[in-house]
Amino acid sequence: MSYATYLRCEVVRTFRNRRFFVFSLAFPLIIYFAIAGANRHATVEEVGLPLYLMTGMVAFGAMIAVISSGARIATERQLGWTRQLRITPLRTSTYFAAKVLSGYLMALVTIVLMYVAGSTLGVRLDARQWAIMTLLLIVGLVPFTLLGILAGHLLKPDSLGPAVGGVTTLFALLSGAWGPLSQGRYFVDVVKCVPSYWLVQSGRVVAFGGGWPPAEAWIVIAVWGVALARLAVVVYRRDTARV
Amino acid sequence: MTGSPDDSMQREGVVLAGLRKSYGPVEAVRGIDVTISPGETVALLGPNGAGKSTTIDMMLGLARPDAGKVTVFGLSPAEAVGSGKVGGMLQTGSLLEYLSVRELVEVVASLYPNPLIVGDVLEATGAQGFAAQRTTNLSGGQTQRVRFALALVANPDLLVLDEPTAALDVEARRDFWSAMRSIAKLGKTVVFATHYLEEADAYADRIVLMARGRIIADGPATEIKAKVGGRTIRATLPGASLDALDALVGVTSTERRGEAVVLTCTDSDTALRALLAAYPAARDIEVLGAGLEEAFLRLVGEDNAEVPYR
Structure with a gap:
């Protein structure tokens, strides 16, 4: 008895799901090349557009990957598969670990592809910058992973597409993934409480030469992480008790 | 072990x-x-x-x-x-x-x-x-x-x-x-x-x-x-007394439905022979396996008023 087979199956299933693949991978890439490809030499906030947009799109794509992975729980619930699993020795923690793992693997593929896309448009960073950016993205994705698991227990498969699409778009807009944010004072204060803002900043603080994100960033991610984890536990309990 | x-x-x-x-x-x-x-x-x-x-x-x-x-x-x-x-x-x-x-x-x-x-x-x-x-x-x-x-x-x-x-x-x-x-x-x-x-x-x-x-x-x-595996015999038999039918070998209960009678049996073969011997005029005879539902209804008759679940 080992969980390796189960984890592998979860990853294999993720990569066989074409729709998921297209939205999580192709969508950010297409937007990236459409905008940055046509304006290679433009600058935004004193940075080259290819670099600026790469940091935004990498956060956007990775966010879709981890949210979608957890959200697929909704389909498994509808199939009755979660009930079937509950009469096997599989532990709940392993079930969720597999979802998190497959989401992160998918996110890593997206991240690497976006880095490659950036490089083809002339983005140059040193190894340390690439590594720190990736590490920060991994941390910043935690609340979104939990959000996916939450969505998987709250939504029906029918509403998943619009819900995930809408929420990720809103998060992307509020975080400046697609372009500079309005600099209204209150607006900036509010936006800094949104986890996706800091997910996008994972790339920007590093790439723009600023080093590590401020304490504020870690606090926002931690608070969202803890709150969403609590909620996910409540929703999971409610879901399994009702049967 | x-x-x-x-x-x-x-x-x-x-x-x-x-x-x-x-x-x-x-x-x-x-x-x-x-x-x-x-x-x-x-x-x-x-x-x-x-x-x-x-x-x-x-x-x-x-x-x-x-x-x-x-x-x-x-x-x-x-x-x-x-x-x-x-x-x-x-x-x-x-x-x-x-x-x-x-x-x-x-x-x-x-x-x-x-x-x-x-x-x-x-x-x-x-x-x-x-x-x-x-x-x-x-x-x-x-x-x-x-x-x-x-x-x-x-x-x-x-x-x-x-x-x-x-x-x-x-x-x-x-x-x-x-x-x-x-x-x-x-x-x-x-x-x-x-x-x-x-x-x-x-x-x-x-x-x-x-x-x-x-x-x-x-x-x-x-x-x-x-x-629960009983059968029923249904026959058109005007005028026969239910009490007399009830007394036939293998019959456990009787019921009249218009011109027809319905006999619930433990042994339908014996009951049918007895029925035909006693009432040669019986016609339109059907022998049916009692559905489980019917058998259950009989066994739990006292609970009839309550709502079943699923």
């Missing part, structure tokens, strides 16, 4: 004591007590709404009893499931997507401590022929075979099946029971729910008859069959 520390636990089998479960205002299970010994094959027989599925859900730890207790080999259902002693086939449920049949069975096998060999299970359940197909491209009968394979591959001490043959055609049903026979020979404890008396009679050592959340009979299959 002899002399192992959990030997006494093993002897205990499955114990359901004073189980009750309601869903909102509906009392699905209303106080049942059953003890199943290891190695027994027991059928939970009853019409829809008898509480069979709810009982099975509690046995598997999927539903929590409002009152009473379930133990499986001396453990709580969750512990028994967690240690891989239990395999189950639920009444509803589709298969996980984006996997082939073989991959799915392999994944489930990997979760158990002593799984059977996947190839053997696919063979035994008749799923070998489509093992390479994706789980989403199967017919209803094929899906049911795979679901059975998932329960079998676990190689559990207790196998619980909730209406396993409900979606199967005749051939698949035969394959299913022949696979079940070989499982029972291995000394497994098997509990299955069904609403077919013939199935319960043919494959179970013992039948627990349920209706409206209660056990109304529990005993060897032959005994239960005699209780």
Whole structure:
């Protein structure tokens, strides 16, 4: 008895799901090349557009990957598969670990592809910058992973597409993934409480030469992480008790 | 296994004591007590709404009893499931997507401590022929075979099946029971729910008859069959007295429906001969196997007013 087979199956299933693949991978890439490809030499906030947009799109794509992975729980619930699993020795923690793992693997593929896309448009960073950016993205994705698991227990498969699409778009807009944010004072204060803002900043603080994100960033991610984890536990309990 | 520390636990089998479960205002299970010994094959027989599925859900730890207790080999259902002693086939449920049949069975096998060999299970359940197909491209009968394979591959001490043959055609049903026979020979404890008396009679050592959340009979299959397996004779016979008909050999009750009479019988062959001897004018004669539903209604007549569940 080992969980390796189960984890592998979860990853294999993720990569066989074409729709998921297209939205999580192709969508950010297409937007990236459409905008940055046509304006290679433009600058935004004193940075080259290819670099600026790469940091935004990498956060956007990775966010879709981890949210979608957890959200697929909704389909498994509808199939009755979660009930079937509950009469096997599989532990709940392993079930969720597999979802998190497959989401992160998918996110890593997206991240690497976006880095490659950036490089083809002339983005140059040193190894340390690439590594720190990736590490920060991994941390910043935690609340979104939990959000996916939450969505998987709250939504029906029918509403998943619009819900995930809408929420990720809103998060992307509020975080400046697609372009500079309005600099209204209150607006900036509010936006800094949104986890996706800091997910996008994972790339920007590093790439723009600023080093590590401020304490504020870690606090926002931690608070969202803890709150969403609590909620996910409540929703999971409610879901399994009702049967 | 002899002399192992959990030997006494093993002897205990499955114990359901004073189980009750309601869903909102509906009392699905209303106080049942059953003890199943290891190695027994027991059928939970009853019409829809008898509480069979709810009982099975509690046995598997999927539903929590409002009152009473379930133990499986001396453990709580969750512990028994967690240690891989239990395999189950639920009444509803589709298969996980984006996997082939073989991959799915392999994944489930990997979760158990002593799984059977996947190839053997696919063979035994008749799923070998489509093992390479994706789980989403199967017919209803094929899906049911795979679901059975998932329960079998676990190689559990207790196998619980909730209406396993409900979606199967005749051939698949035969394959299913022949696979079940070989499982029972291995000394497994098997509990299955069904609403077919013939199935319960043919494959179970013992039948627990349920209706409206209660056990109304529990005993060897032959005994239960005699209780609920009666037939009715219907004949057009104006003017005959019901009391006289009631006195015929093999008749247990009579009823008049217009010009016709309906005789409920324990032995319809004898009753029919007696009827024709006494009333040569009887015509339009029909002999019908009493449906389970009818038999149940008779047995639980006192509960008629209450609402059945599922």
